[in-house]
Amino acid sequence: MALDISCFLLVALFSASCQAIGSSDQRCTEKEVNKTYNCEHLGLSEIPGTLPNSTESLEFSFNALPTIQKTTFSRLVNLTFLDLTRCQIYWIHEDTFQSQHRLETLVLTANPLIFMAETALTGPKALKHLFFIQTGISSIEFIPVHSQKALESLYLGSNHISSIRLPKDFPTEKLKVLDFQNNAIHHLSKEDVSSLQQATNLSLNLNGNDITGIEPGAFKSTVFQSLNFGGTQSLLVIFKGLQNSTIQSLWLGTFEDIDDDEDISSSMFEGLCEMSVERINLQKHHFFNITSNTFYCFSGLQELDLTATHLTELPSGIVGLSKLKKLVLSANKFENLCQISASNFPSLTHLYIKGNTKRLELGSGCLETLEHLRELDLSHDDIETSDCCNLQLRNLSHLQSLNLSYNEPLGLRTEAFKECPQLELLDLAFTRLHVKDAQSPFQNLHLLKVLNLSHCLLGSSNQHLLDGLPALRHLNLQGNRFPNGNIQKTNPLQALGSLEILILSFCDLSSIDHQAFINLKIMNHVDLSHNRLTSSSIEALSHLKGIYLNLASNRISIIPPSLLPVLSQQRTINLRQNPLDCTCSNIYFLEWYKENMQKLEDIEDTFCANPPLLRGVKVSDVMLSCSMAAVGIFFLIVFLLLFAVLLIFAVKRFLRWKYQHI
Incomplete structure (x- = not known):
């Protein structure tokens, strides 16, 4: 009975009133104070009058501005970035951006433009990037860019343009990117290309036009x-047309929905002998019969991408690829790594065989002729x-990066990578590992900086698993279990x-010893998300600052209040x-939360779970009053009076008893 009364008194004494401050305001979201706003x-x-005149970046997509004119943005004179994607814009009147002298990027993607005044873009002299994707235009002359001397990129994809020829007054002095992908361009003339000659090192995208x-x-x-002719069915047309040109990167890949029955032969590539190219992408073409002379004209090539070209093997003695530095053979049909005939590529530094469609056997010493190899990707190969x-x-021995992720089980013994002592990155994610010895399989990798062991189903009870890695900076153990x-x-x-x-996320952790990380003194990023940890585990981080x-x-x-200093000394926290x-x-944590919101990440998704009345309310919106209620004060006074009476009564009884026993 006494216990029940005490509990009742405590509840009365510390009864609290709770208030949530919510907001249903649908105004623009401020990303950077007085500078960056999202009104999508x-x-x-x-344009909302609440936006300050100092606004520099404005995302205004998916609103309704059928007509824009000089007064629409006149107040926002500091704009450098403006995104008007899908704003149902039909008309752009005279001097619309007259006040935006600092505007660098203008996005008008997916607007059904009917009219654009000749002086619409005369104001922003600093304009560098223009997006007119999917606007329905059929000619470049529709866009009044003659005064844009600073223009660096123009994106015109998914329109009805049939010619790449630029108007005579088109500013090409600083132009670096010209994107015509998915238009109606099928023929290129001398006049078309000569209109681009003033642009140096231009990247021209004609992807999806079928030249x-x-x-x-x-x-x-x-x-x-770079030149992108992706989706063009006839490679012979391209190579003949590009004779006597110089190109850093040539993209000639095709797509799944394009019928490609063209037989790839050495005669098709003869045009390459009369041009200079460093990188070529031929993905998804069918190489039915590769011979030793197929790549004869590739002698100056540095990089070659043959992704998904239905290759089952490469013959030995291939001529023309001896200077190749990077080779991509992903998504093909090799059964054994030796079938690529690595001796064809003695200068290779980067090799990617990712996502092979058949189970790939590693063989023995299939790559031993690649003594210069620096990066090897064998992921997703079963x-x-x-x-x-x-x-x-x-x-x-010179390999620096090795990716064996997403494969079948691998058995690792002590010094399993002894042949690759210079490894700096090793990725074994989602590959089940069987560590067969008590010693570390990684112990000779003294230069290793990044190790990804996520979801490897490792037995973390092996205390020597990570020995011998003095340079390791980044460790991912996501999805593994600890005893x-x-x-x-x-x-x-x-x-x-x-x-x-x-990274220790998804490790089913329930606790961390307060000295578990005591030797890890320079950590600056710790991910413990998606576990079962309580606040007591925070103490294990007490020696770390600014993480x-x-x-x-x-x-x-x-x-508890004792752990708040540990949180206070960190850079960013996600709860x-x-x-x-x-x-x-x-209450002490809630007060700390309000005072340290600049440290907190995802505050918009951090909610209360208790009490039920505040469940789902953002923690940042909660205000508590934890003072004693009036009824609590009343019961406290009554309790103190009763205590005083009982004390006086006890003292009198004690004195009387003492007097009787003198």
């Missing part, structure tokens, strides 16, 4: 940073071997004194999707 999808028909004819000599003596990877990677869901004081991480980034700390999706409800208590029991 608000159904607006004019069927190029006038002989049209590209003679021209220099391009590779499986019980003893990886010294025999398979023999003589790759009993606990990271103890003695754990494999203690050997990583140079670690800066640690990014992700605690999202855990079981943190009440954070999203935790069952946070928004009662007076957590």
Whole structure:
């Protein structure tokens, strides 16, 4: 009975009133104070008067501005970026952007433009990037850019343009990107190309136009940073038309929905012998029969992309690829790594065989002639071997990056990568690893900086798993398990004194010993999200300062005052999707939260879970009054009076008893 009365008194004494400050305001979102605003999808028909004159970046997509004129944006004289995508714009009147002298980027994508005044763009002299994608225009002359001397990129994709010829007064002095993809351009003449000659190192995108004819000599003596003829069915037309040109990057890939029955042969590539190209992409073409002379005219090539070209093997003795530095053979049909005949590419530094459509056997020493190889990607290839990877990677002593992620189980012994001592990045994500020895399979990788072991189903009870990695900076252990869901004081991480980034999300962690990370003194990024941690685990980070700390999706409800200094000394904290208590029991944390919102990430998605009345309310909107209520004060006075009476009565009884026993 006494206990019940005490509980009742405590509830009365500390009863609290709660108030949530919510907002249904649909005004523009401020991303950067007084500078950057997002007004997308608000159904607006004019520029809100609440936007300050100092606004520099405005995202105004998916609103309704059928007509824009000089007064529409006249107040926003500091604009440098303006996005008007899908604003139902039909008419752009005279001097519309007359006041926007600093405007650099204007996006008019997906507006059904009917009229654009000749002086519409005379104001912004600093305009660099223009987007007229999917606007229905059929000619470049529709766009009045003659006064835009600073123009660097013009995007005209998905329109009805049939010629790339630029008007005589078109400013090309600084033009770097000209994008015509998915238009109706099928023929290129000398006059078309000559109109581009003033632009140096231009990237011209004609992807999706299906070029069927190029006038002989049209590209003679021209220099391009990149040319994209993606989707063109006849490669013979392209190579003949590009003779005597200089191109850094040539994209000739095709697409799944285009019938490509053209037989790729060495005669088709003869035009390459009379042009200079560094990089070529031929993805998704069909190479039915590659011979040793197929790539004869590729002798100056540095990079070649043969992704999804239905290759099953490459013959030995291929001529023309001895200087090749980068080769992409992804999404083909090799069964054994030796079928690529690596000896064809003695200068290779980068090799990518990703997503092979058949299970790939690594073989033994298939790449040993590639002594200059720096980067190797063998991910998504269904590779499986019980003893990886010294025999398979023999003589790759200069390899710096190795990707074996998304493969079948691999068995690793001590010093499993002894043949690759210069590795700096090793990615084994989503590949189940069987570590067969008590020693570390990575212990000879003294230069390794990044190690991805996410979802490898590793047994983290091996205390020596991560030994011998003195330079490791970034470790991803996402999706692995620790014994009993606990990271103890003695754990494999203690050997990583140079670690800066640690990812332990989705590890089913329930607790972390307060000294589990004691040797990790220079960490600046710790991800503990999507676990079962409570606030007690925060103490393990007390020795760290200025870190990014992700605690999202855990079981943190009440954070005691003793742990608030640990949070205060960090750079950024994420507490999203935790069952946070928004009662007076957590008042010290709630006050700290309000005072440190500049440190908090995802505050718009950080909600209360308790009490029920505030469930789903943003923590930042909660205001608590935790003073004693009037009824609490009344009961306190009554309680004190009763206590005083009982004390006086007890003292009198004691004195009487003492007197009787003298």
